[in-house]
Structure formats: structure tokens, C-alpha cells
Amino acid sequence: MADDTEEQDDDDLAAQWAAMAEDDDDGAGGGSTRVLDQNEIDSLLGLDDQAAEASDNSGIQAIVNSALVSYERLPMLEVVFDRLVRMMSTSLRNFTSDNVEVSLDNISSARFGDYLNSIPLPAMLAVFKAEEWDNYGLMVVDSALIYSIVDVLLGGRRGTAAMRIEGRPYTTIERNLVQRMMHVVLADLSAAFDPLSPVTFRFERLETNPRFAAIARHANAAIVTRLRIDMEDRGGRVELLLPYATLEPVRELLLQMFMGEKFGRDSIWESHLTAELWQTEVSLEGVLDTVETTLGDVLNWKVGTHVELNRSPQSKVELRCGDISMFRGVMGRKNGQIAVRIADKLLRDSREDM
Incomplete structure (x- = not known):
């Protein structure tokens, strides 16, 4: 009985292998006899009518034309x-x-x-x-x-x-x-x-x-x-x-779209910005002199403390706008108020701007 069972199993396994081999042969035979029609060949080469109507090529034609130069529209x-x-x-x-x-x-x-x-x-x-x-x-x-x-x-x-x-x-x-x-x-x-x-x-x-x-x-x-x-x-x-x-x-x-076109410039905005800049108010500070001292000495200052400056009444005062020195002039009085008469215009060093 055991021998008959083993023989039956071997026969079933051989039948399965034979069926699988036939399927493989059918698939291989079907793949080998598969022939591309003309439309598929044209599509592969990028020569079909749809590719001709479109601006972009496809398939091998696109690979061949990849070395061509695209016209930069001027x-x-x-x-x-x-x-x-x-x-x-x-x-x-x-x-x-x-x-x-x-x-x-x-x-x-x-x-x-x-x-x-x-x-x-x-x-x-x-x-x-x-x-x-x-x-x-x-x-x-x-x-x-x-x-x-x-x-x-x-x-x-x-x-x-x-x-x-x-x-x-x-x-x-x-x-x-x-x-x-x-x-x-x-x-x-x-x-x-x-x-x-x-x-x-x-x-x-x-x-x-x-x-x-x-x-x-x-x-x-x-x-x-x-x-x-x-x-x-x-x-x-x-x-x-x-x-x-x-x-x-x-x-x-x-690259201009029309004659006389200006890139990145707006004459109306430029004139408006110029007019507003002329009307802008800025604060100027008159600096007579600067003294370097320690923080401990500053903390010990009281009302009435004297700070010595290396300046005389004839020394010129420096006018600053923020941290930028603008002018130098002579300090005096006008109409009961302290005033500065501008004598020199300070030119900024171009190396400071870099």
C-alpha cells in the first residue's frame, strides 16, 4: 500500500511538472511570435502622427534630438x-x-x-x-x-x-x-x-x-x-x-518684448521715492568729544561730577546721523539756542561700505 501511494504521488508530481513546462512553452512561443504592428513601431521611433503634431518628440527620436539646440526666444x-x-x-x-x-x-x-x-x-x-x-x-x-x-x-x-x-x-x-x-x-x-x-x-x-x-x-x-x-x-x-x-x-x-522696455525699473516709482526722500526728517546729534572710561567709574558718577574733554570753545563739533558722521561745524548761539554752523562735509571711506 505504501509503495502504491508513493507511486501515485510521483505520478501527480510528474503531471504537474509537465503542465508547467507546457505553460512555459506556450508563453515563450506566444512571446516569440508576437509581431509589432506599424503604429507601435512608429510610436517607438517617435514618428507617429500624434508625436508629429505635438511639439515634444518621444521614443528614439527624442533621444536622437536631445543633442539639438532649443531656440531661445528673442x-x-x-x-x-x-x-x-x-x-x-x-x-x-x-x-x-x-x-x-x-x-x-x-x-x-x-x-x-x-x-x-x-x-x-x-x-x-x-x-x-x-x-x-x-x-x-x-x-x-x-x-x-x-x-x-x-x-x-x-x-x-x-x-x-x-x-x-x-x-x-x-x-x-x-x-x-x-x-x-x-x-x-x-x-x-x-x-x-x-x-x-x-x-x-x-x-x-x-x-x-x-x-x-x-x-x-x-x-x-x-x-x-x-x-x-x-x-x-x-x-x-x-x-x-x-x-x-x-x-x-x-x-x-x-529679450525685450517691445522697443525701449526697461527691466526692473519704474520711472513713476523712482520719482515718487525721490520726492518722499527729500521730505524725510532725520535726527542729527552734535558730538563735541568722546571719552573712554571704565564701567565702574560711570557707575560712580553723580550729579555734579565733572568729565574732562579734550576740547576748547573753538573746537569743531561733529554732527552724526545714527553711527554715521555727516558734518563738522562750529558751535555757537542763535536766537538764544545752541546752534552749529556747518564748516566741513565728511566723506565716507569707500572701504567702510564694503
């Missing part, structure tokens, strides 16, 4: 570039004698090295210097605008697409014509900054290889402004790059 800089667009429309119309429309595409931030690598070639790059800020900026003109400007300035017929010849460097005539347009844009850019802070953008050199236009470290942040220039059926893009280091001298001005 309200006054947007006003400056809006002013630049209006001025360029007029200047380029006079320059080309054609109907020119300039529009602002967007303002964004990027690493300087990433931007250089993203410039579509061939292109012309102008390095310019902000004289008053003692730093540099970059202007990029794409090939479509280069051939359009050359075509317009040399009398090309309207309605024909600008001819683009690949595989050759730009000629001297093309470089000179585009350089003249760059001078016009830089003059307008200087004028656009004038109401905020006078600055002169001076043309330095013209490059066609981005490696020779390095004006900052590759990891430095910069603001990229993209402008679209349309001349009826022709046109192209101009991109202005200003490193944050270049804008640092006027960063506080660019």
Missing part, C-alpha cells in the same frame, strides 16, 4: 528680421530693377558644425564681421538665387528658367555680382539693428567651401534665419547665421 530679434524683410524688398527692387518679394521662412537654432554640414552645395558663403560686437556672422546664398541674380542683372529674359551648369566653379563675374547683392543685404541688416543697437556689418570674404567659412566652434549654438527671395518666376534662398556669442553684447536688448 522677441526683439524677430522684430529686427521683420524690419529686415521690408527693407530688403525695397533695396533689392532698386538693385535688380525687377519685382522682388522677400519673405521670412523661419528662425531656428542649430549647432554650427551641423549647419555647415547641411549646406547644399554649390553655394556662396559670405563671412561678415559685426564691428561694434567684435564677432562674426555668416551669409549663405544658394545656387538657385546665384543664377537668378546673374540672369536678372545681365538682362536675361523673363519666363525662362535660370541655366544651372554643374561641375564648374563660379566665374569672377558671377562672384562679383553676388558679392554686390551681399553688400546690399548687409547694409539693410545694419539698418535693421540701428533702432535697437547701432552696429556695422562689414563684408570680410567670400567662400565657396564651407570648411573655409568656420567662424565658430562646431559645438557652438547659433541662430539661423532663412529668407526667401522671389523675382517673379525666379528666386532662391538666403540664410543668415549669427552665433549666440555674436549676439551676447545685445542679448538683454533682444
Whole structure:
């Protein structure tokens, strides 16, 4: 009987183990055959429609974009570039004698090295210097605008697409014509900054290889402004790059919400405080002399005790406001009252204020 019971227990235990093994196999098989659908893959990569509509990315896309620079919103800089667009429309119309429309595409931030690598070639790059800020900026003109400007300035017929010849460097005539347009844009850019802070953008050199236009470290942040220039059926893009280091001298001005805004100052409160200070009453004490003595001697003083001072009737009296010495003058009488005629104004030592 005991042997039969033990055999029955062994059979039950073996059955339980077999059932557990089957469950594990089913779970493993189910996990291995589980296939992600396209929506789940897009959500994992941060490429789904909801992530595209939202401002924040998710998934792997967020990890990839974590090295990007977030654009520090500078309200006054947007006003400056809006002013630049209006001025360029007029200047380029006079320059080309054609109907020119300039529009602002967007303002964004990027690493300087990433931007250089993203410039579509061939292109012309102008390095310019902000004289008053003692730093540099970059202007990029794409090939479509280069051939359009050359075509317009040399009398090309309207309605024909600008001819683009690949595989050759730009000629001297093309470089000179585009350089003249760059001078016009830089003059307008200087004028656009004038109401905020006078600055002169001076043309330095013209490059066609981005490696020779390095004006900052590759990891430095910069603001990229993209402008679209349309001349009826022709046109192209101009991109202005200003490193944050270049804008640092006027960063506080660019943070203003409107022109002339004052941070931390209220002119009405200042005038009110000044008026109240002029009417404030203060107490002055006239000190003829000070004597150092022991506390025991002071406790033994009685009415009629004489205290000797190292002063004469001609000695000057020191006027104090609290613990601060203000004036020194001569003591006398006026209208039956003791008075002090101020003779000297005591200047506080700047080291005492520190």
C-alpha cells in the first residue's frame, strides 16, 4: 500500500511538472511570435502622427534630438528680421530693377558644425564681421538665387528658367555680382539693428567651401534665419547665421518684448521715492568729544561730577546721523539756542561700505 501511494504521488508530481513546462512553452512561443504592428513601431521611433503634431518628440527620436539646440526666444530679434524683410524688398527692387518679394521662412537654432554640414552645395558663403560686437556672422546664398541674380542683372529674359551648369566653379563675374547683392543685404541688416543697437556689418570674404567659412566652434549654438527671395518666376534662398556669442553684447536688448522696455525699473516709482526722500526728517546729534572710561567709574558718577574733554570753545563739533558722521561745524548761539554752523562735509571711506 505504501509503495502504491508513493507511486501515485510521483505520478501527480510528474503531471504537474509537465503542465508547467507546457505553460512555459506556450508563453515563450506566444512571446516569440508576437509581431509589432506599424503604429507601435512608429510610436517607438517617435514618428507617429500624434508625436508629429505635438511639439515634444518621444521614443528614439527624442533621444536622437536631445543633442539639438532649443531656440531661445528673442522677441526683439524677430522684430529686427521683420524690419529686415521690408527693407530688403525695397533695396533689392532698386538693385535688380525687377519685382522682388522677400519673405521670412523661419528662425531656428542649430549647432554650427551641423549647419555647415547641411549646406547644399554649390553655394556662396559670405563671412561678415559685426564691428561694434567684435564677432562674426555668416551669409549663405544658394545656387538657385546665384543664377537668378546673374540672369536678372545681365538682362536675361523673363519666363525662362535660370541655366544651372554643374561641375564648374563660379566665374569672377558671377562672384562679383553676388558679392554686390551681399553688400546690399548687409547694409539693410545694419539698418535693421540701428533702432535697437547701432552696429556695422562689414563684408570680410567670400567662400565657396564651407570648411573655409568656420567662424565658430562646431559645438557652438547659433541662430539661423532663412529668407526667401522671389523675382517673379525666379528666386532662391538666403540664410543668415549669427552665433549666440555674436549676439551676447545685445542679448538683454533682444529679450525685450517691445522697443525701449526697461527691466526692473519704474520711472513713476523712482520719482515718487525721490520726492518722499527729500521730505524725510532725520535726527542729527552734535558730538563735541568722546571719552573712554571704565564701567565702574560711570557707575560712580553723580550729579555734579565733572568729565574732562579734550576740547576748547573753538573746537569743531561733529554732527552724526545714527553711527554715521555727516558734518563738522562750529558751535555757537542763535536766537538764544545752541546752534552749529556747518564748516566741513565728511566723506565716507569707500572701504567702510564694503
